[in-house]
Amino acid sequence: MSLFVDISKKYDGFTLDIQIDAGNGITGLLGASGCGKSMTLQCISGIIKPDSGVIVLNGQTIFDSKKKINIPIRRRNVGYSFQHFSLFPHMTVEENIHFALRSRSKKERTREADEKIVMFGLEDFRKRYPGQLSGGQKQRVALARMLAGSPEILMLDEPFSALDKHIRLSLENELMRVLDAFPYTTLYVSHDMDEVYRICPQIAVIHEGKIEDQGRREHLLLEPQTLASARISGCKNLSPARKTGEYTLFAEDWGIRLQSEKPVPDDLRYIGIRARHLREIQPDEAAGSPNMFEAHVDYQSETRFDNTIICRLSGADVPEDARILWLFDKMYNTKPYQNGQTIYLHIPPASLHLLCR
Amino acid sequence: MDLTSAGIAAVDFSPFFISMKASVLATFFVFFAGVAAARWSLRLPRRISGVIDGVFTLPMVLPPTVVGFGLLLLLGAQSPVGQFLTSIGHRIVFSFSATVLAAGVVAFPMMYRTARGAFEQVDNNLISAARTLGHGEWTIFWKVYMPLAWPGVAAGTILAFARALGEFGATLMLAGNIPGRTQTMPIAVFAQVEAGHTEQALLWVIIIVIIAFAAVFLMNFLTMRKSHFRKGDDGV
Numbered sequence: 001m002s003l004f005v006d007i008s009k010k011y012d013g014f015t016l017d018i019q020i021d022a023g024n025g026i027t028g029l030l031g032a033s034g035c036g037k038s039m040t041l042q043c044i045s046g047i048i049k050p051d052s053g054v055i056v057l058n059g060q061t062i063f064d065s066k067k068k069i070n071i072p073i074r075r076r077n078v079g080y081s082f083q084h085f086s087l088f089p090h091m092t093v094e095e096n097i098h099f100a101l102r103s104r105s106k107k108e109r110t111r112e113a114d115e116k117i118v119m120f121g122l123e124d125f126r127k128r129y130p131g132q133l134s135g136g137q138k139q140r141v142a143l144a145r146m147l148a149g150s151p152e153i154l155m156l157d158e159p160f161s162a163l164d165k166h167i168r169l170s171l172e173n174e175l176m177r178v179l180d181a182f183p184y185t186t187l188y189v190s191h192d193m194d195e196v197y198r199i200c201p202q203i204a205v206i207h208e209g210k211i212e213d214q215g216r217r218e219h220l221l222l223e224p225q226t227l228a229s230a231r232i233s234g235c236k237n238l239s240p241a242r243k244t245g246e247y248t249l250f251a252e253d254w255g256i257r258l259q260s261e262k263p264v265p266d267d268l269r270y271i272g273i274r275a276r277h278l279r280e281i282q283p284d285e286a287a288g289s290p291n292m293f294e295a296h297v298d299y300q301s302e303t304r305f306d307n308t309i310i311c312r313l314s315g316a317d318v319p320e321d322a323r324i325l326w327l328f329d330k331m332y333n334t335k336p337y338q339n340g341q342t343i344y345l346h347i348p349p350a351s352l353h354l355l356c357r
Numbered sequence: 358m359d360l361t362s363a364g365i366a367a368v369d370f371s372p373f374f375i376s377m378k379a380s381v382l383a384t385f386f387v388f389f390a391g392v393a394a395a396r397w398s399l400r401l402p403r404r405i406s407g408v409i410d411g412v413f414t415l416p417m418v419l420p421p422t423v424v425g426f427g428l429l430l431l432l433g434a435q436s437p438v439g440q441f442l443t444s445i446g447h448r449i450v451f452s453f454s455a456t457v458l459a460a461g462v463v464a465f466p467m468m469y470r471t472a473r474g475a476f477e478q479v480d481n482n483l484i485s486a487a488r489t490l491g492h493g494e495w496t497i498f499w500k501v502y503m504p505l506a507w508p509g510v511a512a513g514t515i516l517a518f519a520r521a522l523g524e525f526g527a528t529l530m531l532a533g534n535i536p537g538r539t540q541t542m543p544i545a546v547f548a549q550v551e552a553g554h555t556e557q558a559l560l561w562v563i564i565i566v567i568i569a570f571a572a573v574f575l576m577n578f579l580t581m582r583k584s585h586f587r588k589g590d591d592g593v
Contacts, residue, residue, distance in 0.1 A: 047485045073488040086486040090504045099500070100490040149490050 001184040003153060007043055007053030007063070016040065016050075016209040026179055026186040028200030028217070030193060030232055036209040037189040038083070041155045044187070045080050046073035058152050058184065079151030083158045085142040087130040093117070093141050094126040100148040116144040135163045136171055143178055154179070154186040160195065172198065193233055197221055205229040212357075226357040230272040235353060236325040241271035249354075255318040259290040261349040265356055272353035275308065275327035279346045291347040297337050298323065305330055309337060311345060368557060371537045372545035373564065375456065379541060380521040383461035384468075387517050390461075391468025392510060395476055396498065398469075410473075417466035424462060425530025432458075432531070455532035456539050460521035468517040475509025476502060511579045519572040523565070 005020040016036045020027070029037045042048040044055055046062070049070060055063040057078075062071040087096050097116050101109040117126055120140040130138055139159065146154065159175065160168050176199065179186050190196050196203055197217055204214035207228035213220060224230035230238060239253035243264045250257055251271050258271065281292065295311035302308075307330050313322040326345060337343070398409050416424050432449045433439045442449055449455050479502055487497045503510070525543040532539035534548055542561050549558035 042485075045485075045489050047488070073485070074491045074493060076489075077491070078489055080486065080489040082482050082486060084482070086480070086482040088483060088487075088501060099487070099492075102491055145490070 001058045001152070002056075003044070003058075003185045003187070004054070004056040005040070005044060007050035007055060009039070009043060009048065009050045011039070011048075014209060016043070018043075018206070018209070019211055020187075020204060020214075022185050022187065022202065024184055025202065026188055026200045028196035028203040029187060029189045029206055030196045030203055031191060031206035032232065033191055035206045037191075037206050038157050039209075040206070041080065041157055041187060041189060044153075045078045045155060046071065046076050077149070077152045079146040079149060079154045081142050081146050081154070081156040081159055084162050085130075085138045087138060087141055087145070089130050092127050092129055093122055093133070096130070096141055097145050097148050100145045102149060112148065116148050120144040136167045139163065139171060140174070143175070147178070147182075151184075153184055154182055155189070156186070157189045158191070159188075160190075160192075175199075193221060205232055207232075224272065224353055225355065227270045227272075227355050230270070230353050230355055234274070235272040236275040236327075237273040239271055241268055243268045247349075249352075253319065254313055254322045254324060255315065256293060256313065258347060258352060259349045260352045260354060262352075262354065264354060267356045268354055269357065270355040272355055273324075273347055273351060274353075275325040277348060277351035278324070278326040279348065280326075280328075280333075281344050281346045283344055289346070291349055293345050293347070295324065295343055295345050297339050297341045297343060299339065300337060302330075307333070307337075311343065314342075368560065369536065372540050372542045372561065375453070375537075375539070376522055376541040376543075379453070379456040379460050380518055382457045383464055383521040384514060384518040386457075387461050387465050387468045387521070388514055391465055391513065391517065392472050394465075394469050395472035396502070398473060399476055413469050414466045416462050417470075421463055421524065421526025421528075422530055425459060425527035428455075428459065428462065428527065428531045450531060451533045451535065451539065453532075453538060456528055456541060459527040459531045460524040463524050463527050464517040464521040467520050468513045471513025471516060472506065472510050475506035475513070478509070479505045508580050512576045515572050515576040515579070519569055522568060522572075 001024055003020065003022045005018060008015065008017040010016075014036070016039050018036070018040050020029075020040075029040060031037045039048060043050045043063075044057075050063065050065065052065040053063070054061065054065075057076070060071075061067070061069050062076050063069060088099065091099060094113060094117065097113045098109060101112050103109050103112060117123060120143060122137070122140060122144065125133060125137060125141075130141065133141065139162075142159075160171065163171065172195075179188075179199070188196065188200050201217055202215070203217045203220045205212040205220065205226075205228060207226075213224065213226050213229040220229060221233040224233050224235065227238065239251040241249050241251045241258075243266060244250050244257065246263055247260050248257060249260060249264050249268060249271060281289075294314050296314060297309055298312045299310040300307060301310075306327055308325060308327045311324050311326055313324060324345070394413055398406050398413065401409060429450065430436060431438060432442070432455075434443065434448075434450070439449070447454075449458065483501055483505070484497060487501050492500070523543055524541070525547070528539070528541060529544060529547075534540050534544050536548075540548065542565055546558050546561045546565070549555070549561065
């Protein structure tokens, strides 16, 4: 079973132009807010009508602008979990689930509803209204209701955004059980790369209404190919760059020459370096070694476990505002740093992300 | 003022019954027309919706005499509609139906506007959710829209009833002042004052004030009371 999407839609000066080809299992749609992730789900479910294109769900064409096919929402059979759950406030937990059931006989519906209520551990809340539930309970009701309709595809829009951080992990575990048991395609929308990485084996990065990059999660987040996917994968040091030799390049924002372990592609446009990959080295071992730079501590920001230092690069060719982020685990480096202090940073040639888009 | 039992017995109470009958009937029709118009107007493209909204609101902002004059033009003996009605043996003008019609037209915007406001408050995601769950528009209207918009719709109904009960100008233009047939309470007040019967006028004034106050009280009760499912938080 599968989902094929190739649609475009203009809306308020924003252009959505999305191609997705997803098989069974979970595909994550990752992107900053306003990039068109939710709009994509709305187009697939039929809430928004695309201007043009094709949507094929499990072999059935549910939208085709050329053939004038536009199956109404109620017959698309999609399981849609909305960002804020969208439970019907005037219906009890039980009634919310009942409302989703499609079976003809009442007996059958009651049996199915009971099954979902037990499955999601909602026995004690069945007569409660959504307003009387905690966030986690609401989410379970939303999932139960979504599955009660026997959907042919699941679409989850930021399922954890309305929940407190501390209850997310156990709910995520619960959600994974549900998603793993679902036999068809699941689309999982989020802006949180860690969450998407944990949940989705396949990821598509969306940037300004377009699919920027898609593929297996290891490939995407560990070896991003484009500026947008590098940024969303949490790469903090990004600069325009150009090739200067087979293994060398020039990072324009920082005014430095870098050596890469991998051959530099001819159409190189950006360079990305993870703050975590920088190393501090001593001046004596630094002499003459490649990718070594003198810098000054500009600003420090500590969390419980990490220390992030914003470094000002120094040197003749270095632009005035050249800054580079260096992050390290406080467990391995307990030295105090003073603002203005001179340090020497090494950028391992294997750690460079060479980006052509 | 002669409000002894003998004095009250001498009063002709027909305006009370005519008013109540006309207002209840008008409210009944206006309820369905207003709810349907509100729902329909919200589904129109925004620009057209604005024009339609203006037309539907007009009877509220125009002087009632203008509304009555318009209805007279539309339904009078010279108009095509009037001629058609005469041909099938009906006469609207100066009949009880005219009382109902005049009250209904003037009360309609109250129902329409309040219902529209209540429908606009319903979270669109809930409607989308109901659609993805496989429901058609009719089911969604009765199972989702109406229950969620109910306090507003109920308030609109009461407002419409109160407005219908207080209708004077359009009724006088279209239905006239025929005691026992089209003379409603507000018209009775006018007629009694004009005839110098201040006590009788005062009696009608007191009755109208009591009914109006009860209506406003009921409306506040309905809109302020939290629905059983809204205890706790907004529920969404």
